[in-house]
Amino acid sequence: MGSSVTVRSLRKVFGNLVAVDGVSFDVAEGEIFALLGPNGAGKTTTIRCLLGLLSCEGEAEILGGRPGDPLIMERVGYMPQAPAVYHNLTVRENLEFFAEIYGVPRRRLDERVRDVTALLGLEEHLDRLVGKLSGGLVRRVSLAAALIHEPRLLVLDEPTAGVDPRLRARFWSHFYRLAEEGVTIILSTHYMDEAAKAHRVAVIHRGRLAAVDSPRRLVEETGSSSLEEAFLKLTGGAEP
Amino acid sequence: MIRAVLIRVLRELKHDRRALALAFIAPLIVVLAFGESFRGGVSDVPVALVDMDRGVAGKKLSELVVGRLKNDSTVRLLVVENLEEGLDRLRGGEVWAVIYFPPGFTESVLRGNASLILYLDASNPAVSDAVVASARAALAGAAAARGFKQPLALTVEPVYGAGATYLEVFVSGVVSFAVFVLSTLLTLLSFVKERVMGTLERLKASPLRVWEIMGGYSVAFSVLGSLQAAIILGAAQVFYGLEIRGNPFDALLVVILLAIAGVNLGIALSALARTESQAVLTLPIVTIPTFLLSGVFWPLEAMPPYMRTVSRMLPATYAVDALRSVVLRGWGLGNIAADLAALAGFIAVFMTLGVIMLGRKE
Ligand SMILES: Nc1ncnc2c1ncn2[C@@H]1O[C@H](COP(=O)(O)OP(=O)(O)OP(=O)(O)O)[C@@H](O)[C@H]1O
Ligand SMILES: [Mg+2]
Numbered sequence: 001m002g003s004s005v006t007v008r009s010l011r012k013v014f015g016n017l018v019a020v021d022g023v024s025f026d027v028a029e030g031e032i033f034a035l036l037g038p039n040g041a042g043k044t045t046t047i048r049c050l051l052g053l054l055s056c057e058g059e060a061e062i063l064g065g066r067p068g069d070p071l072i073m074e075r076v077g078y079m080p081q082a083p084a085v086y087h088n089l090t091v092r093e094n095l096e097f098f099a100e101i102y103g104v105p106r107r108r109l110d111e112r113v114r115d116v117t118a119l120l121g122l123e124e125h126l127d128r129l130v131g132k133l134s135g136g137l138v139r140r141v142s143l144a145a146a147l148i149h150e151p152r153l154l155v156l157d158e159p160t161a162g163v164d165p166r167l168r169a170r171f172w173s174h175f176y177r178l179a180e181e182g183v184t185i186i187l188s189t190h191y192m193d194e195a196a197k198a199h200r201v202a203v204i205h206r207g208r209l210a211a212v213d214s215p216r217r218l219v220e221e222t223g224s225s226s227l228e229e230a231f232l233k234l235t236g237g238a239e240p
Numbered sequence: 241m242i243r244a245v246l247i248r249v250l251r252e253l254k255h256d257r258r259a260l261a262l263a264f265i266a267p268l269i270v271v272l273a274f275g276e277s278f279r280g281g282v283s284d285v286p287v288a289l290v291d292m293d294r295g296v297a298g299k300k301l302s303e304l305v306v307g308r309l310k311n312d313s314t315v316r317l318l319v320v321e322n323l324e325e326g327l328d329r330l331r332g333g334e335v336w337a338v339i340y341f342p343p344g345f346t347e348s349v350l351r352g353n354a355s356l357i358l359y360l361d362a363s364n365p366a367v368s369d370a371v372v373a374s375a376r377a378a379l380a381g382a383a384a385a386r387g388f389k390q391p392l393a394l395t396v397e398p399v400y401g402a403g404a405t406y407l408e409v410f411v412s413g414v415v416s417f418a419v420f421v422l423s424t425l426l427t428l429l430s431f432v433k434e435r436v437m438g439t440l441e442r443l444k445a446s447p448l449r450v451w452e453i454m455g456g457y458s459v460a461f462s463v464l465g466s467l468q469a470a471i472i473l474g475a476a477q478v479f480y481g482l483e484i485r486g487n488p489f490d491a492l493l494v495v496i497l498l499a500i501a502g503v504n505l506g507i508a509l510s511a512l513a514r515t516e517s518q519a520v521l522t523l524p525i526v527t528i529p530t531f532l533l534s535g536v537f538w539p540l541e542a543m544p545p546y547m548r549t550v551s552r553m554l555p556a557t558y559a560v561d562a563l564r565s566v567v568l569r570g571w572g573l574g575n576i577a578a579d580l581a582a583l584a585g586f587i588a589v590f591m592t593l594g595v596i597m598l599g600r601k602e
Pocket of ligand 1: 014017041042043044045046602
């Protein structure tokens with residue numbers, strides 16, 4: 001399988017803060033790749049560099065092209081960390097908007113809206129204003145907007161934050177199904193149990209990659225009994 | 241407890257330096273705009289002078305009148321060869337009036353039935369009234385100097401805007417002001433919201449191109465602006481008998497160009513105003529100069545000449561002029577081409593700024 005995302009020596013400096021420092025990794029087609037790290041580790045910044053939303057040093061190639069190229073971005077689904085949806089629109093209107101800018105054909109629109117709302121349990125809320133929904137529901141709408149156009153590459157910044165456990169399990173079974181269809185998924189998370197479900201995990205700490213491997217190997221190679229222990233060892237244990 | 245709130249409010253302001261700066265700059269701009277625009281009366285109004293007076297025995301009474309007009313700062317005289325040329329300039333919008341001394345002016349003065357003729361563009365009463373007053377004063381002065389008991393008469397021939405009411409004059413200003421302010425500010429607020437909510441980030445990660453975003457907003461506000469204009473003009477027609485002398489579709493074109501200029505200015509401004517408070521603080525910076533300096537109510541001719549330079553940097557100025565020309569002068573696209581070109585120029589500049597601002601990456 002070809003590689004879907006290639007990142008080489010990414011570096012981003014804000015003022016005198018090095019937010020991302022020489023990050024390199026490859027993600028294969030159909031792989032679920034987790035960025036695991038504490039608050040402020042540089043996960044969001046790495047994602048924004050990768051998608052061409054920030055000007056960063058280093059190289060990034062996604063789906064065989066340059067980030068920012070409309071022909072490439074058409075096949076990318078991005079869910080930002082902030083619930084970036086329109087609060088003055090209904091759930092359906094939001095989804096229709098994102099479907100249209102990603103070029104979903106009109107005849108497929110209803111079917112796509114139906115599919116993603118069923119997946120995310122949003123059916124009863126379709127005609128409600130997003131501004132009136134609970135926080136967790138808004139995040140689901142945001143994820144729905146990233147899935148609506150059946151992207152080949154999904155980039156999800158903390159997709160399951162604020163989502164209840166039952167729904168989280170449902171998300172993950174969907175992620176696996178997508179991965180089987182060849183969709184590449186990059187997601188960031190703070191949760192160990194979630195990272196443990198990914199095919200590979202990049203442990204990111206203070207802008208640097210501490211390790212990149214499968215969860216099982218990370219545990220083995222650090223001589224730990226759990227991913228959590230491995231994570232603590234890799235990020236310097238109790239050290240702040 | 242009050243103290244805690246007070247300190248929090250002040251601290252927030254301290255961190256939002258830009259809002260703080262705007263809070264002080266905005267009133268300064270407002271007071272300067274007010275002060276400078278109301279500094280004097282109408283001045284420097286271009287007026288064509290056609291002096292065909294033959295005189296009597298080598299003496300031309302017209303010169304006595306012209307001498308006085310030359311010393312009057314209200315008008316700026318432009319000497320032309322004949323009446324035709326003067327009227328051409330009037331119809332071309334170059335001058336507000338033509339002062340015409342017929343060949344027998346001196347003779348008729350001596351006979352006691354003087355007839356100085358003032359051809360007038362009365363589409364803006366504030367300006368034309370001042371010109372008429374100047375002409376009367378010059379005639380009265382000349383009569384007094386010669387010891388005539390009767391003042392010399394003035395015949396006013398309105399070429400445009402005969403019987404124009406103040407409403408008819410102001411309605412163009414109201415339309416321009418409403419359309420420009422609405423399109424600029426709503427776009428600005430909308431973009432600030434997109435930035436704050438993170439949807440702009442999402443759009444930037446989508447296949448949408450920057451010009452498609454700007455195009456969408458532009459079309460939306462063109463429609464909104466057109467509706468606004470239709471409502472204002474329609475109400476003026478129904479309730480106050482406004483008569484649109486030109487083609488209403490020409491007026492619509494002006495409104496659409498103005499709305500597009502406003503949208504793109506709003507997008508460019510959204511890069512300067514990143515928070516809602518900053519956006520709100522730019523409100524007076526957009527509205528007050530437009531209100532005072534674009535000729536909405538107060539004609540440019542009533543401002544000191546250097547302030548007219550500032551007026552020429554405001555898009556609404558050209559829209560007010562073009563709309564008034566269509567509504568009161570009955571002009572067509574050919575006559576307002578310069579105004580339309582100016583509006584197109586603003587659109588080009590604001591769009592370029594907008595593309596740069598939107599495309600800019602941290
Ligand atoms: N626009 C910005 N300007 C200045 N500093 C920034 C900016 N964005 C991020 N940073 C800084 O860069 C560092 C990395 O931030 P980033 O958002 O990438 O972390 P993260 O791993 O996503 O954290 P979290 O888990 O809290 O989302 C942080 O120290 C943050 O303060
Ligand atoms: Mg983050």
